Amino acid sequence: MSWTTRIRILYQAFFLVLFLWLLVRLAGGDPRAFPYSAYLHGDPLSAVGVTLAAGTLPGALIWALVLIGLTLLFGRVFCGWICPLGTLQQLSSWLLSPRSRRESLQVNRYRRWYALKSYILAALLVAALAGTLQSGLLDPLSLTARGLAAGVWPVLPGGRPVPGGWLAALLLLAIVVASRWIPRVFCRGFCPLGALLGVFSRFAVFRIHRTSDACNNCKLCAFACQGADEPLGNHRVSECHVCLNCLPGCPEQAMTYRALPPLPAPPPKPDLSRRYLFGTVLGAFAVAPLLRATGGGRAAATPRLIRPPGALGETEFLDRCVKCSLCQQACPTGALQPAIAQAGVEGFWTPVLVPRRGWCEFACTRCGEVCPTQAITRLTAARKTGYDGKPPVSIGTAFIDRGRCLPWAMSTPCIVCEEMCPTDPKAIWFEIADEPLRDGAARRVQRPRVDAAKCVGCGICENKCPVGEEAAIRVASVGETRDPLNRLLAGGNPS
């Protein structure tokens, strides 16, 4: 193994382990401020997508410039040296597929369908511009984080179940397993981030160069080519992952990686058909209004669409959420779950609070701290709880189901919802009543009532309600701070 390969593998291992380690720390509820969202902050696809959809580049996404700069200098080193999904695929194609040299040459040749990723990129960016951000579905960093958080972590010791997580797990698994037949199949054919970086790598300063005088067309350079970018022919620089496998592969030392080599004539072009690209753009422009008109979701507030505390209004929220699952991984009670249908087609996999799975811990602000795009804004504990003197941040309101509640319906004492209520004073208070018993006698019980002005919708009452399966007190999104129209009470809006 040559020294370039050794160094690359070290880098790949480091970045993969770091990615996994951050996710594990996040799930462990470690309150220390590690840069949990560092990978996603540096993601140019999210940065461009959110900027197109929201018209603004939120805070830390500016770090994406570092990766773009790196690509302009060295080409797509992110794909070959950093991306955890790329490393996972490379690992599986190396482990699962002992190939003969002839087969290797065959699978590492360029295919025309690898241009598909450029169409995907175009479709995602145009859709973002037209008002629906879906880049996170195929963004490799979001996809990997999602697959691990929702599909792998739940089965590990200490993991919590994530209904619907199998969808994310299946996508990740399919990509990794498919790399047995086509190495780095996702990078080559589907990855919109790779396609975006490929646009920049066409201007890269450092590139692979073949001295054609020294070359005897032995094709050894193409045996281990990760990007299927044909170093032998007219090198497709926008496909190249800079894995540098072609350098030691060449027995004639014809391949070099250096600054500003002479460009081959004619310079390589992306393999795009104008006709298909036009169709893609047109289709993507149609998708956003279609999703909004018929996909459900943002048109009207939905009772069970309870968003994390600090989440922006639904429209702004959907313009920023890249569906990376970090908030779901960070939630200490497991309350944040991926929306499968609650948020419409557009909001698929956005975070939604499910009180029967967990509750919003009163003074916890982790989801906003890890959100890479500030779809969930950062709150301080004092701001969220209202200890700063202003009204607390509310995510909904609790409603009592008098047909199921023990004191209301069964003349049976119970005070659990009131006991758990974290606000000061408690949003749940009691009405003393003598409820009838079957034999004609009466029993004195405390019937819970909700003070909607005090309730923050945290859902601990619903979570701890002793009435099995469906609780007798349930939270709905009405009264949430983020939506001034989704209100219950007249008068000034809290906070």
Add this chain to the structure above:
Amino acid sequence: MTDPYRPAITRREAVLRLSGTAVAAAAIGGGALVFHDRRSVSAVAANVPDWRLPIPNGVPRAAAARGSDPGINVRRAVAELGGMERFVRRGEVVLVKPNIAWDRLPEQAANTDPQVVAELVRLCLAAGARTVIVTDISCNDPLRCFARSGIGAAAGAAGAEVIETHRLRMVPAALPGLSAGLEVAEQVLRADRVINVPVVKHHNLCKVTLGMKNWFGVMGKGRNRLHQDINLALAELGATFRPTLTVVDATRVLAANGPVGGSLGDVRAVGAVAAGTDPVLCDAWGAAQLGLEPGSLPFVAEAERRGLGRADLALVKELGPS
């Protein structure tokens, strides 16, 4: 000679093949026997042990100390009962069960004071305990509860093994009456001695939450059903869980909006700690710190009626300020 229609094999091959069959049969049969459970019930409810030790004559059933330092209060009260050596023997595993239910700071008085817990840990270790476990089944996120209550750090520094809720192993336990069918933390059932360390707090159903209510924190999912007949449930818990020692923390008491609290306006600084071998007497003393007449509390009366202890405050030896 051999019959061409029934070709024979050699004796050697027959022995080899038959022994292969035998090995396979033995492996499968043996495996089945290893895994076979005749009762077809995997979980057997464990009994709750009685952690009490006999009390010699002349020792008060409970003693209370007052002063600004919670640690000194604990030491004085325990010393009055004969010292921790009377309750903990060399090599024993002691479980200290404070109230760590809420994501609140010590000043908010929703959890047991960390200094009280730490002092108990030190006393147990000094008395020769092999391990002192500090744990609780929190209502809020356990990591936040153990961190912000200050108990995780204080007990850990004092030498305890702090077990956060999610690391406990829940097992079926033989619980009677209303709590039948609930699970209990295995670490509690396996401890040699258990010290119950409640904090005095207002509660809207039983008026005050104390030692008997603190047993909620060793039980798992479904425990919230017990509120349906709380006074009976508390007396039953008191009859089921018999601690070696009860230490009531009245360093600060939560007078309203309990048991979660939040506002410092509802917290009252009392600066007292009581230790006792009579759980009913300890609860009666705790109620008195909140200004409640023990006789007015149905769960205390029910526990007394069952003979679990006495609710006569005159039996508490008040040591006064230090």
